[in-house]
Amino acid sequence: xxxxxxxxxxxxxxxxxxxxxxxxxxxxxxxxxxxxxxxxxxxxxxxxxxxxxxxxxxxxxxxxxxxxxxxxxxxxxxxxxxxxxxxxxxxxxxxxxxxxxxxxxxxxxxxxxxxxxxxxxxxxxxxxxxxxxxxxxxxxxxxxxxxxxxxxxxxxxxxxxxxxxxxxxxxxxxxxxxxxxxxxxxxxxxxxxxxxxxxxxxxxxxxxxxxxxxxxxxxxxxxxxxxxxxxxxxxxxxxxxxxxxxxxxxxxxxxxxxxxxxxxxxxxxxxxxxxxxxxxxxxxxxxxxxxxxxxxxxxxxxxxxxxxxxxxxxxxxxxxxxxxxxxxxxxxxxxxxxxxxxxxxxxxxxxxxxxxxxxxxxxxxxxxxxxxxxxxxxxxxxxxxxxxxxxxxxxxxxxxxxxxxxxxxxxxxxxxxxxxxxxxxxxxxxxxxxxxxxxxxxxxxxxxxxxxxxxxxxxxxxxxxxxxxxxxxxxxxxxxxxxxxxxxxxxxxxxxxxxxxxxxxxxxxxxxxxxxxxxxxxxxxxxxxxxxxxxxxxxxxxxxxxxxxxxxxxxxxxxxxxxxxxxxxxxxxxxxxxxxxxxxxxxxxxxxxxxxxxxxxxxxxxxxxxxxxxxxxxxxxxxxxxxxxxxxxxxxxxxxxxxxxxxxxxxxxxxxxxxxxxxxxxxxxxxxxxxxxxxxxxxxxxxxxxxxxxxxxxxxxxxxxxxxxxxxxxxxxxxxxxxxxxxxxxxxxxxxxxxxxxxxxxxxxxxxxxxxxxxxxxxxxxxxxxxxxxxxxxxxxxxxxxxxxxxxxx
Amino acid sequence: xxxxxxxxxxxxxxxxxxxxxxxxxxxxxxxxxxxxxxxxxxxxxxxxxxxxxxxxxxxxxxxxxxxxxxxxxxxxxxxxxxxxxxxxxxxxxxxxxxxxxxxxxxxxxxxxxxxxxxxxxxxxxxxxxxxxxxxxxxxxxxxxxxxxxxxxxxxxxxxxxx
Numbered sequence: 001x002x003x004x005x006x007x008x009x010x011x012x013x014x015x016x017x018x019x020x021x022x023x024x025x026x027x028x029x030x031x032x033x034x035x036x037x038x039x040x041x042x043x044x045x046x047x048x049x050x051x052x053x054x055x056x057x058x059x060x061x062x063x064x065x066x067x068x069x070x071x072x073x074x075x076x077x078x079x080x081x082x083x084x085x086x087x088x089x090x091x092x093x094x095x096x097x098x099x100x101x102x103x104x105x106x107x108x109x110x111x112x113x114x115x116x117x118x119x120x121x122x123x124x125x126x127x128x129x130x131x132x133x134x135x136x137x138x139x140x141x142x143x144x145x146x147x148x149x150x151x152x153x154x155x156x157x158x159x160x161x162x163x164x165x166x167x168x169x170x171x172x173x174x175x176x177x178x179x180x181x182x183x184x185x186x187x188x189x190x191x192x193x194x195x196x197x198x199x200x201x202x203x204x205x206x207x208x209x210x211x212x213x214x215x216x217x218x219x220x221x222x223x224x225x226x227x228x229x230x231x232x233x234x235x236x237x238x239x240x241x242x243x244x245x246x247x248x249x250x251x252x253x254x255x256x257x258x259x260x261x262x263x264x265x266x267x268x269x270x271x272x273x274x275x276x277x278x279x280x281x282x283x284x285x286x287x288x289x290x291x292x293x294x295x296x297x298x299x300x301x302x303x304x305x306x307x308x309x310x311x312x313x314x315x316x317x318x319x320x321x322x323x324x325x326x327x328x329x330x331x332x333x334x335x336x337x338x339x340x341x342x343x344x345x346x347x348x349x350x351x352x353x354x355x356x357x358x359x360x361x362x363x364x365x366x367x368x369x370x371x372x373x374x375x376x377x378x379x380x381x382x383x384x385x386x387x388x389x390x391x392x393x394x395x396x397x398x399x400x401x402x403x404x405x406x407x408x409x410x411x412x413x414x415x416x417x418x419x420x421x422x423x424x425x426x427x428x429x430x431x432x433x434x435x436x437x438x439x440x441x442x443x444x445x446x447x448x449x450x451x452x453x454x455x456x457x458x459x460x461x462x463x464x465x466x467x468x469x470x471x472x473x474x475x476x477x478x479x480x481x482x483x484x485x486x487x488x489x490x491x492x493x494x495x496x497x498x499x500x501x502x503x504x505x506x507x508x509x510x511x512x513x514x515x516x517x518x519x520x521x522x523x524x525x526x527x528x529x530x531x532x533x534x535x536x537x538x539x540x541x542x543x544x545x546x547x548x549x550x551x552x553x554x555x556x557x558x559x560x561x562x563x564x565x566x567x568x569x570x571x572x573x574x575x576x577x578x579x580x581x582x583x584x585x586x587x588x589x590x591x592x593x594x595x596x597x598x599x600x601x602x603x604x605x606x607x608x609x610x611x612x613x614x615x616x617x618x619x620x621x622x623x624x625x626x627x628x629x630x631x632x633x634x635x636x637x638x639x640x641x642x643x644x645x646x647x648x649x650x651x652x653x654x655x656x657x658x659x660x661x662x663x664x665x666x667x668x669x670x671x672x673x674x675x676x677x678x679x680x681x682x683x684x685x686x687x688x689x690x691x692x693x694x695x696x697x698x699x700x701x702x703x704x705x706x707x708x709x710x711x712x713x714x715x716x717x718x719x720x721x722x723x724x725x726x727x728x729x730x731x732x733x734x735x736x737x738x739x740x741x742x743x744x745x746x747x748x749x750x751x752x753x754x755x756x757x758x759x760x761x762x763x764x765x766x767x768x769x770x771x772x773x774x775x776x777x778x779x780x781x782x783x784x785x786x787x788x789x790x791x792x793x794x
Numbered sequence: 795x796x797x798x799x800x801x802x803x804x805x806x807x808x809x810x811x812x813x814x815x816x817x818x819x820x821x822x823x824x825x826x827x828x829x830x831x832x833x834x835x836x837x838x839x840x841x842x843x844x845x846x847x848x849x850x851x852x853x854x855x856x857x858x859x860x861x862x863x864x865x866x867x868x869x870x871x872x873x874x875x876x877x878x879x880x881x882x883x884x885x886x887x888x889x890x891x892x893x894x895x896x897x898x899x900x901x902x903x904x905x906x907x908x909x910x911x912x913x914x915x916x917x918x919x920x921x922x923x924x925x926x927x928x929x930x931x932x933x934x935x936x937x938x939x940x941x942x943x944x945x946x947x948x949x950x951x952x953x954x955x956x
Contacts, residue, residue, distance in 0.1 A: 588933075594831075605826055605828055
């Protein structure tokens with residue numbers, strides 16, 4: 001615990017979140033306690049109420065122990081002890097006990113207030129109160145009976161309602177005869193609070209000072225709180241998840257309705273209507289984002305328990321492990337948080353049990369005895385990335401291989417074709433466990449495959465990296481939310497289908513002259529040579545038993561990935577990309593593995609969402625029967641892909657060829673020359689609501705022959721009034737490079753063969769057997785910098 | 795007439811059917827249907843019911859009758875059941891009728907197969923018989939899937955692989 005605490009203490013920002021939640025939860029619990037105590041006094045035998053009070057205090061105690069609020073924990077602990085006896089019926093509920101417990105509630109409240117202001121539970125340790133609680137627990141009386149009339153309402157400034165004899169306050173009447181002479185509190189809303197100071201005074205003189213005017217004190221302190229900000233309890237409310245779900249659904253509907261309206265207004269040629277609908281569109285988008293955010297929770301909600309889990313596990317197997325967390329504030333949808341709980345717990349358990357070595361072994365390996373478990377989370381590319389790393393022994397591919405062979409999970413033939421990384425990935429197979437012996441933590445052979453399935457079920461992907469002796473990292477990517485996803489709309493067999501963009505790699509269009517030769521067969525399995533590597537091909541019409549309605553002259557291939565597998569899906573037509581609202585299918589239809597759900601398109605028709613994993617399974621892309629050579633080739637291709645470079649080939653002035661690195665390119669566009677406008681002596685064009693400055697390749701390469709304007713630049717390939725523009729950068733900081741003709745996109749490992757011969761050129765390459773100059777992207781962007789400034793001023 | 799039952803009635807050809815109005819959410823004209831490949835043939839597809847996606851089940855196929863003529867557009871009876879909301883595709887909509895429980899009779903023993911499970915009984919009206927359907931059973935997954943097996947021979951739409 002001490003270690004976990006220390007680690008938590010170290011990261012203050014995340015701590016704030018935990019404390020905030022603790023405060024909200026505890027204060028809420030305490031508010032209910034007041035009422036419950038009153039109920040209890042009316043009906044002292046009510047075990048349910050007692051048990052629920054016990055639970056509340058127990059939770060407070062547990063959490064503040066975890067957070068290191070010692071004083072608070074001690075008070076709650078004393079109360080909990082007393083309550084446990086009451087709950088078990090070993091002690092009878094008396095008014096004295098009620099008073100003492102109420103004092104405790106107020107003491108806790110005071111300390112929570114302190115926590116909220118200072119993040120510490122204050123100096124006061126309430127020894128008197130604890131003593132009283134303990135004495136009551138041992139069956140003693142709280143204090144010598146007070147002879148003085150209880151000054152019931154004196155300290156609190158609550159309104160006093162005289163109570164008639166026929167309606168005695170149930171709270172104090174039976175136990176303290178003295179109350180008869182004192183005006184009892186109003187039975188209205190909060191009867192429990194008012195007697196507290198009084199009760200405290202009557203129980204023990206030593207308790208009195210700190211307990212004395214609790215409500216008043218709180219009132220007095222509040223305005224002097226340094227920040228003056230609303231308290232935690234005021235600035236956040238709890239909302240029913242079903243209500244949020246409903247709002248989410250409604251926003252989904254709104255998005256659909258908005259899409260429909262936009263479609264119709266475009267046809268209307270009515271500018272005011274168009275303006276209004278665009279405003280509607282913007283507001284809808286913002287609303288959608290806002291509602292989605294209400295469902296977002298920081299991942300720390302599930303991570304918070306891990307320091308404790310790790311500590312217990314590590315103790316259990318005599319290891320030393322410390323937890324480090326990065327990016328706990330990373331948010332994701334609540335349903336995904338829930339879905340990630342088990343897989344993450346499993347990965348953490350695995351890391352402690354299998355990953356981190358025993359201290360002696362670590363010392364021998366020259367590592368610190370204390371292992372480190374690093375949990376990272378961050379957003380990237382519209383997805384949430386989660387990594388769980390340990391600095392333990394790492395996975396041994398040789399051991400994994402022999403284990404898999406021994407268990408008959410792979411054939412020797414197959415093993416021969418597998419890479420080390422493939423062996424590591426074997427741990428995701430069902431029935432695979434590498435633990436030498438089964439421990440009570442893990443090693444029963446169920447696990448990693450379940451983790452993988454669970455993550456894939458929510459549209460995520462898991463992979464691992466491991467180095468023998470250095471440790472293992474599990475990398476998980478999951479979507480931000482499940483409800484609204486960007487998707488590619490395609491048509492096949494006359495119907496539209498949506499493919500989640502998460503699975504989308506690229507689109508290939510095979511034109512007429514190549515269509516008969518492009519698809520080849522490996523033992524009757526169709527494949528396509530994608531940049532020299534074989535990509536298995538699946539025909540959507542065939543998988544879905546659809547009748548091909550159009551005789552297309554081209555073949556459209558959507559390259560998809562699921563897990564480590566890539567495949568090409570042949571569809572009739574590729575339409576566009578859209579944000580779609582995912583709706584679940586009826587139970588009967590959920591049994592069909594190739595659909596993930598349905599959505600409503602802009603025209604009001606329903607379209608099905610393809611489940612890429614399901615299609616791959618149905619087409620047996622993932623099965624072992626698939627040609628092993630092919631699989632090995634695919635893997636080899638992917639490994640080589642890492643070193644490859646993608647270059648855009650354009651025709652350079654003077655009929656040479658020029659290669660431009662594709663990485664900084666955001667889009668390739670075609671503009672009509674009459675769209676060009678002038679800003680000073682710069683050619684600009686209006687593009688996506690911003691001004692896009694244009695630079696001509698000719699000018700860069702210093703071959704500007706005359707001051708002819710772009711409008712008069714003849715392009716040989718395209719129609720004379722069109723020009724090809726390569727757009728660099730993103731957002732508003734964009735610049736366009738005007739080229740004569742875009743020839744091709746090539747991907748390979750390139751080596752610079754010759755040095756630069758002129759300005760704007762970084763070197764010379766040989767591509768497709770032709771000498772090609774490599775565009776100097778750095779100097780181009782430097783040159784473009786002043787133009788970007790122009791954009792910002794505009 | 796206090797215990798008279800209200801039925802929403804409709805036709806398949808000239809066969810006259812009814813379901814209890816308490817199960818019927820609404821009755822709407824033809825809506826475009828998006829077919830679901832690989833689904834059991836009784837499921838004609840999905841319709842967009844004001845933003846809600848509803849599965850449309852063809853009662854003709856459910857009762858193993860011949861398909862309606864291609865130019866006849868089915869009407870939707872939107873039904874709420876324990877299994878969710880479904881649209882029952884029928885030929886024509888009739889009136890909402892009050893029927894006297896006294897004219898009710900259980901189906902004859904000669905009725906068999908899936909129809910026996912789905913048809914609750916008949917109301918003997920003047921000049922014709924009104925068949926009532928067991929709405930709770932109509933859309934059970936086992937019923938929808940069972941009708942696949944029975945219609946398998948035409949193999950127009952084989953079952954999805956497990």
